[in-house]
Amino acid sequence: MLSLDGVSKVYQVGTFGGKELHAVSDVSFDVTDGAVVSLIGESGSGKSTIGKMILRLISISAGTILSDGVDISTLQGRALKEYYRNVQGVFQDPFSSYNPIFKADRVFKTIREEFFPQVPGSEWNNRVEGALQVVGLNPAHVLDKFPHQLSGGQLQRFLIARALLLDVRFLVADEIISMLDASTRIDVLNLLADLKSRGLSVLFITHDLSLGYYISERSVILYRGCVMEMGRTEKIYDRPLHPYTQMLMASVPRLDRKWEEAANVMKGQQSDLISGCVYYARCPVAARNGMCSRGRPALVEVEDDHFVACFHAGIGTMATARSSER
Amino acid sequence: MSLQVENLKVYYQTLGGDVKALDGATFSVADGEIMGLAGESGCGKTTLGHSLIRLTPPMRFIEGRVTLDGKELPVWDMEEMNVFRFKKISIIPQYAMNAMNPTRKIGKMTAELLESRRVNAQATWPELKRRLDLVELSHDVLNMYPIELSGGMKQRMVMVLSTLLDPSLLIADEITSALDVSSQKAVVEMLVEFRNQRCCNSVIVITHDISILYQIADSIMIMYAGQLAEKAPTETIIHAPRHPYTQLLISSLPEIGVKHDEKRLSGIPGRPPLLLDPPAGCRFRERCPVAFDACLEPPPFTEVASDHFVACWKEA
Ligand SMILES: Nc1ncnc2c1ncn2[C@@H]1O[C@H](COP(=O)(O)OP(=O)(O)OP(=O)(O)O)[C@@H](O)[C@H]1O
Ligand SMILES: Nc1ncnc2c1ncn2[C@@H]1O[C@H](COP(=O)(O)OP(=O)(O)OP(=O)(O)O)[C@@H](O)[C@H]1O
Ligand code: SF4
Ligand SMILES: [Mg+2]
Ligand SMILES: [Mg+2]
Numbered sequence: 001m002l003s004l005d006g007v008s009k010v011y012q013v014g015t016f017g018g019k020e021l022h023a024v025s026d027v028s029f030d031v032t033d034g035a036v037v038s039l040i041g042e043s044g045s046g047k048s049t050i051g052k053m054i055l056r057l058i059s060i061s062a063g064t065i066l067s068d069g070v071d072i073s074t075l076q077g078r079a080l081k082e083y084y085r086n087v088q089g090v091f092q093d094p095f096s097s098y099n100p101i102f103k104a105d106r107v108f109k110t111i112r113e114e115f116f117p118q119v120p121g122s123e124w125n126n127r128v129e130g131a132l133q134v135v136g137l138n139p140a141h142v143l144d145k146f147p148h149q150l151s152g153g154q155l156q157r158f159l160i161a162r163a164l165l166l167d168v169r170f171l172v173a174d175e176i177i178s179m180l181d182a183s184t185r186i187d188v189l190n191l192l193a194d195l196k197s198r199g200l201s202v203l204f205i206t207h208d209l210s211l212g213y214y215i216s217e218r219s220v221i222l223y224r225g226c227v228m229e230m231g232r233t234e235k236i237y238d239r240p241l242h243p244y245t246q247m248l249m250a251s252v253p254r255l256d257r258k259w260e261e262a263a264n265v266m267k268g269q270q271s272d273l274i275s276g277c278v279y280y281a282r283c284p285v286a287a288r289n290g291m292c293s294r295g296r297p298a299l300v301e302v303e304d305d306h307f308v309a310c311f312h313a314g315i316g317t318m319a320t321a322r323s324s325e326r
Numbered sequence: 327m328s329l330q331v332e333n334l335k336v337y338y339q340t341l342g343g344d345v346k347a348l349d350g351a352t353f354s355v356a357d358g359e360i361m362g363l364a365g366e367s368g369c370g371k372t373t374l375g376h377s378l379i380r381l382t383p384p385m386r387f388i389e390g391r392v393t394l395d396g397k398e399l400p401v402w403d404m405e406e407m408n409v410f411r412f413k414k415i416s417i418i419p420q421y422a423m424n425a426m427n428p429t430r431k432i433g434k435m436t437a438e439l440l441e442s443r444r445v446n447a448q449a450t451w452p453e454l455k456r457r458l459d460l461v462e463l464s465h466d467v468l469n470m471y472p473i474e475l476s477g478g479m480k481q482r483m484v485m486v487l488s489t490l491l492d493p494s495l496l497i498a499d500e501i502t503s504a505l506d507v508s509s510q511k512a513v514v515e516m517l518v519e520f521r522n523q524r525c526c527n528s529v530i531v532i533t534h535d536i537s538i539l540y541q542i543a544d545s546i547m548i549m550y551a552g553q554l555a556e557k558a559p560t561e562t563i564i565h566a567p568r569h570p571y572t573q574l575l576i577s578s579l580p581e582i583g584v585k586h587d588e589k590r591l592s593g594i595p596g597r598p599p600l601l602l603d604p605p606a607g608c609r610f611r612e613r614c615p616v617a618f619d620a621c622l623e624p625p626p627f628t629e630v631a632s633d634h635f636v637a638c639w640k641e642a
Contacts, residue, residue, distance in 0.1 A: 041506075042506040042507075042508055042509070043476060043477055043478070043505070043506045043509065044476065136593075138597065141597075141600075151367050151368055152367065153367050178503060178504070179503075180367070180534075181365075181366045181367040181534045182364075182366075182534055182535075182536060182575055182578055182579055183366060183574070183575055183578045183593045183594045184366070184367070184593060185578075185580070185593075186578045186579075186580060186591045186592065186593045187593035189580065189586065190586065190590065190591075190592075190593070193586040193587070193590075207506035207507050208507070209507065209582060210537075210580045210581050210582045210584070211580055213580075213582050213583065213584070213585060214580040214584055214585055214586050214591075215586055237582060237583075247508065248507055248508065249582075251507040251508045251510070251511040252507055252537075252582060253507075253510070253511070253535065253537035253538045253540065253541050254537060254540075254581060254582065255536075255537050255540050255564055255576075255579060255581055256581065258540070258541055259511060259515075259541050
């Protein structure tokens with residue numbers, strides 16, 4: 001199991017690093033074994049930052065991330081190598097994971113050298129071909145090619161195949177679907193669902209709420225680094241309580257109904273309000289001059305496994321300490 | 327009649343032979359029509375878009391005729407197309423957002439672009455500002471570098487730039503795929519507004535996201551392996567598609583309320599053929615659940631109902 005406990009990430013920005021950017025603020029949630037949790041939010045909400053902290057690609061500013069009870073920031077040497085074997089990431093832009101001057105299948109060679117030097121060549125080739133079949137690629141079509149000779153979707157599935165070869169236990173899947181076309185998307189989602197039934201845990205980062213619904217049992221809705229709402233997927237989707245979640249839901253392009261003539265969602269972007277709710281500037285229901293501009297609403301459990309951070313939902317209380325996570 | 331394309335064939339020349347990425351497309355886009363263009367990755371959507379405006383090597387014009395507002399476009403001649411490009415027909419290329427010169431301020435870049443097209447930048451400036459208002463971008467963006475803009479802002483900026491001279495046809499290639507849902511919605515709604523305000527006359531919207539097309543497109547055209555499979559009014563494509571490929575494609579779309587353990591959706595088994603040496607007959611044949619003898623011949627793209635075209639022997 002992987003647990004985030006009060007995790008924050010602060011970047012020093014500005015010309016002399018004089019300003020702080022709170023990319024992730026006090027985020028807590030668990031991903032149990034064999035579970036898929038979706039991490040949903042607009043661009044810049046901190047989704048990738050959370051993924052990168054889990055993968056130890058960047059440091060954590062505050063809080064802890066526990067893997068089976070062990071603080072991952074303490075891992076070193078063999079234990080760290082073991083962690084990297086179990087926890088892998090696949091990212092939105094597959095091109096960035098390849099060096100254009102090498103053949104694309106080099107990604108398989110490197111993990112063999114790193115983790116499986118004892119496996120004989122023919123056996124290894126079989127494994128690679130098997131993994132490629134699982135992700136729906138014909139080895140004959142895709143092996144021995146340079147990155148530019150393959151499509152984004154093919155490169156993306158290479159990386160998933162690579163994670164399969166490592167037999168990872170935890171996958172950070174950061175927007176891996178958006179590069180794929182409709183019919184391939186569902187294949188990759190089904191693949192994740194199958195792997196999950198074999199015990200793989202997935203942090204599924206997306207802004208596509210219908211994909212999130214299809215695959216995950218729990219969802220975490222992020223805005224500007226803060227959790228706005230989280231809990232059981234059906235509960236959040238059936239009864240979104242946070243105005244931000246409601247806005248996201250209303251923006252989803254659906255095939256069963258057209259967008260309503262809603263107030264423009266882009267209005268009143270970003271503000272530097274420090275004390276109030278992070279969504280205050282864009283919120284259509286905020287009590288102006290009221291609590292919303294003065295305090296951070298705490299994340300409160302409004303029903304079993306459904307948490308919301310909003311005063312307006314009628315349940316918010318000012319955040320004093322961090323609210324309790326299950 | 328805004329755009330008419332007849333039997334357009336454009337191949338990629340490669341060492342291994344011609345890649346038949348656009349192999350005989352015949353369709354039209356009416357005045358004011360927003361036509362969505364969808365289909366699997368690699369089916370030739372971008373190729374079709376580029377063929378209409380920027381046919382550069384290794385692309386090779388084979389045959390066909392393109393008419394815009396009654397005038398034939400010399401699509402095979404990059405030089406001659408200069409008269410039309412950007413002025414009569416404009417494209418927002420796939421990944422345009424990331425192609426903005428990072429060392430130029432947006433305003434300077436815009437001025438340079440206009441001058442390079444022999445358009446007086448100064449005279450165009452007031453209209454530019456009006457268009458920025460239209461997409462709700464502050465005039466300050468003109469003094470910013472591309473990196474200072476979010477993805478949605480950049481995409482709106484690119485939209486303003488490409489329609490500044492009121493082209494008759496705008497081709498928008500995957501302008502939403504890198505955006506989050508709320509920015510997607512804002513960007514495509516602005517696209518509709520541009521059409522309504524006549525900043526462009528007709529639009530071809532290329533995207534994988536059929537559900538976005540459902541929101542804004544008047545018609546949808548589906549391509550498969552370098553050829554047209556179906557074109558019809560949006561409602562028809564979504565609710566009553568007739569080509570087997572369109573049917574499978576539509577049924578593979580996950581929607582809110584569909585969960586993998588309750589209703590497992592399926593993709594389309596098999597892969598599209600390689601376009602270097604595509605099979606004779608219907609190119610969907612190998613994957614088609616209802617293929618029969620006739621499918622060994624290429625199916626014609628025929629009008630099966632008013633404004634509804636299908637290339638399938640079952641429907642012919
Ligand atoms: N290295 C960095 N230095 C400074 N700020 C950063 C850095 N990396 C990310 N940020 C900022 O942190 C915030 C969160 O970024 P993050 O990439 O996690 O967002 P995201 O939710 O993944 O967005 P997207 O959907 O666009 O991928 C953003 O405001 C971003 O600009
Ligand atoms: N420069 C090139 N040389 C050879 N073949 C090419 C070249 N560019 C594209 N192709 C091939 O032409 C076909 C059509 O490509 P195109 O980019 O038009 O597809 P697309 O439908 O836009 O795909 P996507 O949805 O991934 O953008 C593909 O099979 C591709 O491999
Ligand atoms: S022509 Fe034949 S193979 Fe092609 S889609 Fe129709 S039935 Fe299927
Ligand atoms: Mg990200
Ligand atoms: Mg394309």
